[in-house]
Amino acid sequence: MRQPDLSAARPRPSKIPPILSTTTGRISIVVLLVLLGYWAVWYNNHRTIGWGQTFNPIYWYRRYKGEDLYIPSQALLLHGNRALHEVSLTFDDGPHRESLPSILSTLQAFHVHGTFFDVGENMAASPDLVKLTLADGNEIGDHSSTHLRLPKLSALERHHEINDADITFCRITGKHMHLFRPPGMEYNNRVLKSLMNHGYITVSYTDASRDYAPGITTSFVVDRTLDRVENGSIILLHDYPDTARALPAIIEGLQKRGYKIVTISHMIRDLPPEQRKQAEAFLALNHE
Ligand SMILES: [Zn+2]
Known part of the structure; x- marks a missing residue:
């Protein structure tokens, strides 16, 4: 005897997840997504590490082990001591006559060094500015001879980009950069x-003010810098x-939050003992 076909009467399993099948469920999901969006925007404005690092378990493992500040095998400074309420201000691409005197007088007015x-x-075009920078107690590091991107160069070109800037610096000051x-x-x-072969510690950064972006305002640079600062930030x-216009408000904001402003050399001396020992041994080997 033929069995009656009951499949038509049986309810078909729904493809919609149960939470979306009710109005309350749908509202909850929308609220959750909106909150997630707000968090992402807030986090992006205040983050002190990149998104790639945020979701990278290896980064967090290294950070847990304290290996995220100075990498001795690469002589690479990534971050200052997280336990100290201090930050470094770094200024790239100069010296420029239009901005450096103003930057130096601001640093002097706040009794801090960069x-x-x-x-x-x-430097070759304005040796007086090099001397002026150092006379104020600031320090100067090498940012290459003509600002070419180093990974694209041949070994010889790379050597010149790194070394020629130091020759210029040495002609002006009688000293070498490290x-x-x-x-x-x-x-x-x-x-x-x-x-490393040239004896340099490579200095990274943690807090990019984006002061180089076209069309930005002073308040954008100030807010962006202050929002992303933390102990040991390299700004x-x-x-x-x-x-130069944004700098007074940046320093004021940092000091209001209790941050001490130190040079990179000072920040290296303030690293936790093991990293400090490794960084100083590298410099001693190459500069003494
Ligand atoms: Zn640059």
């Missing part, structure tokens, strides 16, 4: 190896007129 990553050809910031912050293992600024 680290300037100068470009060799700019800190380096790669142009555009572009580096790979080959570049880091060359820099990336430039020797530009817009930065």
